[in-house]
Amino acid sequence: xxxxPSKCGNRFRFWPPSEPVPRVAxxxxxxxxxxxxxxxxxxxxHGELMITSYLPNKKKHVLMLSTDPDVLPLKLxxxxxxxxxxxxxxxxxxxxxxxxxxxxxxxxxxxDMVTKKFSCQRITRRWSKAVxxxxxxxxxxxxxxxxxWANPTVSLTKRKYIEWLAKELAVGHVKARRKNDFGxxxxxxxxxxxxxxxxxxxxxxxxxxxxxxxxxxxxxxLQTCVKLGKLGSL
Numbered sequence: 695x696x697x698x699p700s701k702c703g704n705r706f707r708f709w710p711p712s713e714p715v716p717r718v719a720x721x722x723x724x725x726x727x728x729x730x731x732x733x734x735x736x737x738x739x740h741g742e743l744m745i746t747s748y749l750p751n752k753k754k755h756v757l758m759l760s761t762d763p764d765v766l767p768l769k770l771x772x773x774x775x776x777x778x779x780x781x782x783x784x785x786x787x788x789x790x791x792x793x794x795x796x797x798x799x800x801x802x803x804x805x806d807m808v809t810k811k812f813s814c815q816r817i818t819r820r821w822s823k824a825v826x827x828x829x830x831x832x833x834x835x836x837x838x839x840x841x842x843w844a845n846p847t848v849s850l851t852k853r854k855y856i857e858w859l860a861k862e863l864a865v866g867h868v869k870a871r872r873k874n875d876f877g878x879x880x881x882x883x884x885x886x887x888x889x890x891x892x893x894x895x896x897x898x899x900x901x902x903x904x905x906x907x908x909x910x911x912x913x914x915x916l917q918t919c920v921k922l923g924k925l926g927s928l
Contacts, residue, residue, distance in 0.1 A: 730749050731749070732749055732750070732751060732752060733749065733750070733787065734748075734749050735747065735748045735749075735789050737789070742761050742763075743759065743760075743761055744759070744760045744761070744791070745757065745758070745759055745760075746758040746760065746789050746791050746792070748788070748789055748792060750788075756792065758789075758791050758792060758795065760791045762791070762794070764790075764794075805832070805835065808835055808852075809828075809831040809832060809834075809835055811852075812831075812834075812852055812853060812856055813827075813831050814827055814830050814831060814834075815827040815828065815831065834856060834859065837859065838852055838855050838856075841855065861889075861893055864889075865889075865890065865893050868886050868889055868890060869890060871886070872886045872887070872890065
């Protein structure tokens, strides 16, 4: 039996055998009986590749892959570094590769967060469609940032801005298709007329969802400016 190691699943890997038989078992990082100390860091190397396994807290496990020689640790290969367990770890206690990543990840993580909150992405198996939808999300967010940069006094939520932007992009195509209404059902024509009428009533000929007089700077949403007698734009 000593020459034939036993194979077992993850449920039987800690059962003491009746005799010292070599065993091969499955290990799962989600099991409660495989704990790691909070703040522990393990780094593995393969040539110029380095994988860092860092446990900042009980419910978070960070895996980092790096080929940058500037973040190579002073510890030897496979040696585990014990960090302090007093509360949260400071930036000095974290591995160098994580500290370097934290210096540049802020913009990326914030952009991912705001684009996922209002996203046009749908479940698809076509990577080209997924990339295009991601580009659309980034373009919408960039236009929202530029809009607020150009109009700092306008208080407009992103949901309202996306709603206005979608209608602004669609109204031209709807009007052009309504003029050439060959092959369109009557109910679709009525919906198109309703959409165009609602758009003109809400936004009119303005270039901004919140109309404001460009001269007197007085808010006159959906109304005509008293001083100029017409709607102005920001």
